[in-house]
Amino acid sequence: MLRLRMDVFPGNEVPLNAQMWKIVLAYDGTDFHGWQVQPGLRTVQGELASAIEHVTGERVLPQGSGRTDAGVHALAQIASVALTSPIPQPNLLRALNRALPPSIRATEATHAPPGFHARHSATGKQYEYRIYRGEICPPQLARYVYALAWPLDVRAMQQAAPLVVGTHDFSSFAAVDPDRATRMAANSAIDNVRTLTLSEWRDEGDLLIYSVRGDGFLHHMVRNLVGTFLEIGRGQRLTCDLTGLMAARNRMEAGATAPARGLFLHSVSYADSSATLD
Amino acid sequence: MLRLRMDVFPGNEVPLNAQMWKIVLAYDGTDFHGWQVQPGLRTVQGELASAIEHVTGERVLPQGSGRTDAGVHALAQIASVALTSPIPQPNLLRALNRALPPSIRATEATHAPPGFHARHSATGKQYEYRIYRGEICPPQLARYVYALAWPLDVRAMQQAAPLVVGTHDFSSFAAVDPDRATRMAANSAIDNVRTLTLSEWRDEGDLLIYSVRGDGFLHHMVRNLVGTFLEIGRGQRLTCDLTGLMAARNRMEAGATAPARGLFLHSVSYADSSATLD
Numbered sequence: 001m002l003r004l005r006m007d008v009f010p011g012n013e014v015p016l017n018a019q020m021w022k023i024v025l026a027y028d029g030t031d032f033h034g035w036q037v038q039p040g041l042r043t044v045q046g047e048l049a050s051a052i053e054h055v056t057g058e059r060v061l062p063q064g065s066g067r068t069d070a071g072v073h074a075l076a077q078i079a080s081v082a083l084t085s086p087i088p089q090p091n092l093l094r095a096l097n098r099a100l101p102p103s104i105r106a107t108e109a110t111h112a113p114p115g116f117h118a119r120h121s122a123t124g125k126q127y128e129y130r131i132y133r134g135e136i137c138p139p140q141l142a143r144y145v146y147a148l149a150w151p152l153d154v155r156a157m158q159q160a161a162p163l164v165v166g167t168h169d170f171s172s173f174a175a176v177d178p179d180r181a182t183r184m185a186a187n188s189a190i191d192n193v194r195t196l197t198l199s200e201w202r203d204e205g206d207l208l209i210y211s212v213r214g215d216g217f218l219h220h221m222v223r224n225l226v227g228t229f230l231e232i233g234r235g236q237r238l239t240c241d242l243t244g245l246m247a248a249r250n251r252m253e254a255g256a257t258a259p260a261r262g263l264f265l266h267s268v269s270y271a272d273s274s275a276t277l278d
Numbered sequence: 279m280l281r282l283r284m285d286v287f288p289g290n291e292v293p294l295n296a297q298m299w300k301i302v303l304a305y306d307g308t309d310f311h312g313w314q315v316q317p318g319l320r321t322v323q324g325e326l327a328s329a330i331e332h333v334t335g336e337r338v339l340p341q342g343s344g345r346t347d348a349g350v351h352a353l354a355q356i357a358s359v360a361l362t363s364p365i366p367q368p369n370l371l372r373a374l375n376r377a378l379p380p381s382i383r384a385t386e387a388t389h390a391p392p393g394f395h396a397r398h399s400a401t402g403k404q405y406e407y408r409i410y411r412g413e414i415c416p417p418q419l420a421r422y423v424y425a426l427a428w429p430l431d432v433r434a435m436q437q438a439a440p441l442v443v444g445t446h447d448f449s450s451f452a453a454v455d456p457d458r459a460t461r462m463a464a465n466s467a468i469d470n471v472r473t474l475t476l477s478e479w480r481d482e483g484d485l486l487i488y489s490v491r492g493d494g495f496l497h498h499m500v501r502n503l504v505g506t507f508l509e510i511g512r513g514q515r516l517t518c519d520l521t522g523l524m525a526a527r528n529r530m531e532a533g534a535t536a537p538a539r540g541l542f543l544h545s546v547s548y549a550d551s552s553a554t555l556d
Binding site: 028097103104105106136137138140142143 | 304305306351375380381382383384385414415416417418420421422425
């Protein structure tokens, strides 16, 4: 039995008698090499798989709504996993939290419809980026903010933020992909078009918070957007350049990638049809 | 010159041309082996000494108001150090924060009278202990609280807290000292008498916070007081036992030592005569 499930570890095959679960996770990404399992490295997905195996004896790989990079945090990452163990919902939640390190908490564990998949079923995501603007960043915040005492024209950043809302090709904000030319030649349909429905900077005293919501995000896209808005805030770039920057579809045009530690996966949205079963 | 100062590294000799400094420090103690320098281990005092040497070239050992144990945090630890470098006050503060890791911040650096000594001049200290009572402790809080979902009779704890205020022999709450019998035989004047002026539990939603202020604290005293109050909160001990427990002057009588991660050195007080020079 254990052997069978080990065979399907990396796959998506779901045993007939399995129950699909939706697990909501909060984590401090500082000490993890990102979400995705990697041999010999501590990752959030790997810790969750170990906790599930510890609790149920089932060796399965939970799927996330998407990867988060090393050092990026989550307030509500979503994972899906099919389990054959007939464990009651509150018991799985409690048992997972006993097995997980304190830097990862399962905040909900509920039954989901059979076809639910944390990534494929997701219809949108929201991220938050936190900048600490005070002169001296308190040690308890240091892991969770980008400390930047440099003066910023926050109004200019607030005016620029909504300009990226809508449907655009965000290639200028995608991480440079060394294989891109090859992949483009092989498949001209590489799609860097995404639709953003929220993009705003909020000034909350010592914290300056960027919120962005969309149907999907390219690798490093939020951190590159933040880096570009920071250049506008520092007067190194004009707000009106943003439109041309997007049209260029060239990563070299946009700002530097902001540090991972300020970034939080805030929430993931799903259509009603994939809603949690209770 | 450097050689001369290296000779006095562990001592208190102050060169005639030196200026005494008072440095206020906030730190996240999680990743340090406590305050005090130890060969080969990362400590707060060691990091501060390195930062001072990096900034001024002076190899001196800053004195703290007292040691904090591994994992214990500080909101305002005080350090004193004599420096010959004629560095302006704001510059020392900024330069120290550039040299220190983000988990240690100097929040003030000011001139102090020649006789000022962070420990000898201190007249009192306040500590805070934070308990997280919610079912699921957020990962961002996990390093800074003791997560304890167990039901507690908070009113009983609040009634018991003031009973330790006043001048008492706190031997029952001192860390067990393996050499105590020997030292007692050699010197009957081992003094475990301390005066507390504040001892209270505050219920702040998911947080339960203990504040204690006194003229001095024995090793592990705050964490042993907290452990004892928690036994009262769990109904394992009666409030009225506290007086007998203090009279016993025996560490075996009191509660378990509460975990380091919930403890903060909140502040240190000094008499006006050792006040900061501006």
